[in-house]
Amino acid sequence: EVQLVESGGGLVKPGGSLRLSCAASGFTFSSYSMNWVRQAPGKGLEWVSSISSSSSYIYYADSVKGRFTISRDNAKNSLYLQMNSLRAEDTAVYYCARGDDGYKTFDYWGQGTLVTVSS
């Protein structure tokens, strides 16, 4: 069974930093691209970042480019999101999602971790 478990969310002040983690199990992690998708309270879904299976290709939404860094450790079956210079508008539930490289979908999702940016 595919499982994705996010951690690392919490309350942080504007301008602060946070590192999210996603622990994967139940599939060959090193064979799949991985993604972060976020959802502000009461709002819709917003793609944040993607990383290819070998970390060769990395992409960011314009809203986070230069502030967030996605990475992965295939030996540890883990995905990360380093978030710096956080803003109030970054407040959201952050989901880790496995990528289907054929149809460009997010076929499995974690339960999400809440990041709140507030003074």
Add this chain to the structure above:
Amino acid sequence: EIVLTQSPGTLSLSPGERATLSCRASQSISSSYLAWYQQKPGQAPRLLIYGASSRATGIPDRFSGSGSGTDFTLTISRLEPEDFAVYYCQQYGSSPLYTFGQGTKLEIK
């Protein structure tokens, strides 16, 4: 940037009825890269449809997708109580890499 516009914003129907949800793209997109997700309160989204018309693993056959170019549709043939949720369409493009529609809330009438 490709914008996905979903309609209606809210759809009120009764169990047993047929639901038709629309997703319109601001420019033509590849059907291969159009997906639909279901999200229930407090839960993560779940992939329903990929490639515009293929059901994901474990999705009941009352869910179907269709469309091409700029107009896509998710149809639920006969609503079950567990189908009342928010539905999002999603496309893969160039910049940004992925975009979602704003969602359609399917509520019990």
